[in-house]
Amino acid sequence: MDRTARGVKFLLVVPPLAGHVAPLRGVASVLSARGHSVAWCGPCPELSTLVSGHVFPAGDSGPFAVALRPPGLRGFAALKYLWESYLVPLADAMVPGVLAAVAAFSPDVVVVDQQAMAGALVASRCGLPWATSASTSTELADPLGALPKIASWVGELQSGLRARHGVLLGDLRFSPHLVLAFTTRALAGAPRLAVPVAYVGPVLPASPGEWSLGDDRPLVVVTLGTSNASAGSRFLAESVDALAGMPSVQGLVVDPSGALVSESVGLARRIPQPAVFARASVVVCHGGHNTVCEALAAGVPLVVAPIRDDQSMLAQQVVTASAGVRLRFDRAKAADIRTAIESAGRHRPGATRIRQSFEAAGGPEEAATHLESLA
Template structure:
């Protein structure tokens, strides 16, 4: 089986697909990634063949106007509207054409796409092969009622007939790495299936010997604002400063990721028990060592926090983060503290609760058990093998 994975440019977007891609490779299948050129190095670090397709939304005038300006203004509603316009607009059509060019030689049997990446869907339908979506942080903004009309308009651009199926975006399957209690009613249930997430392996994963040297008489607080927010300091630096102020006054060991390559001196002098991280580190490893996770609420971080059973303080700023933060609070695994409420005092109070109130730790452990109860990713590979085989048999019957 040949599986082509498609995503939007962004490390966390690609990371959503990697556990399945690596499991497929282990099962003997041929796998490749089609994404913006900026994701080549990231794909190779996971050991995957790469093809350039699509483009970086941050450099596209259409998406900049639709998304970047509302983001800069802090207008969440306009941002979400702009995101849907980009997902179901010209960027999807351009990506589909690039993916079709790749597929002409590579000849995939199946396309697996990030839930918000519609170019892969359009390419799969042009090729007459199945497509699977893996739900990302903003997939909840794309129910069938939203996607069906615009997708038919895009199909017409590719010379495809309109599809009357109101679930056409997810008809072959919608996959979530979170259990049902963590997705609520966000996702259409008709083809939704839940599987157990695993931590992807990167060739540049580093040993972290200093973890073994942390104080054994203090709780460990790990804080990170992801890979994208550090590039927007006007949104993230206030949060980082507040977190550093809070952990500086707590009896804990604090590991604070401030962004790859940033100068720690930007944040002033910190006490000895606070370590500012400026290199990429495997977050799943740090979460296993942490007693509390302070996160911006990106989908990958939330998934990894729930998977590790680490109580979370979520400080959402934009995009899918407010929705994810609400889910964490709803299941009792943490506290939702929107960025506009974040100060040194509010973070100190929230961390105090997470470190001292057993209910958060117990609920986080219970949710982790729900994650572990889901079928493993290897079962998903088997299910995809069956999907492709059934589709091929149907196609053969139609031809004959």
């Protein structure tokens, strides 16, 4: 399709999760600026707080909220909870609302987040072209390829979904038409999928403000995101101890709980990450996709201490790309964190290469162009 064509309707089906919605907000803005109509569909009222514009309600995420997951779950237990208690029931709950949105809005293209499989079910059932929004890159690497029993179990859960909703489509996580990957090959590696994948790079938010540094020493930032405050209290405390023993650097630890106290290490409940990372020499984090990409977009090497879900694979991507080092979250002591910070600085060339790949990928403009081609 000619990118100047007007009047195409795009329906964006998403879960009520900020990290999954964020990249599509930028894409929606570009599509609207090009003269297309864009509407959102997902659980309300949560989704309405994350996006602007027309929102079609689909399901109630309350009973299936990821936030209800016990914080101590790791490995297969965490994956089992994610699929059985969140992804599958959320898909079942959203299907009627997505069907109603398609009937009311008559979209030409449906864009489906990987964790909102109701969009894939409805698009397939209605014969509409659809694209997958892969807000994180880990599924592209087939993380269950070496775990055939778990892969079979996931396949059976999807088979049940398809049977309940009268769909013959294959893997609901990957559109046969287009997968938008909000990363680059330089970080994620080559895909292991038999579907078209467009690497458009991360869509990063504009920095909401500035951040004043205390002095001219190199800045080391430690953040585990706002959703890991309870699980990360021990790690954050060890990080404060580690940075207190490094007088040559400025330490800044993000502590959402406000429980930590230190005379020599900076503490904050929240920070404007893009603004702060632009001034940092090393970022220590849990491996959340947005945090990893925001740091690498600034060319800052990482220390990644993955907690669960896709974070372990993202940590491995960072290590493979020579953009940082990995640390054991559950076992790391102050001395281990200090050693990792000191060694991470040597990976700045790798982080710079990833930054350059992000800049060349095209971002939301490139993603919008690929979506236009489906109409």
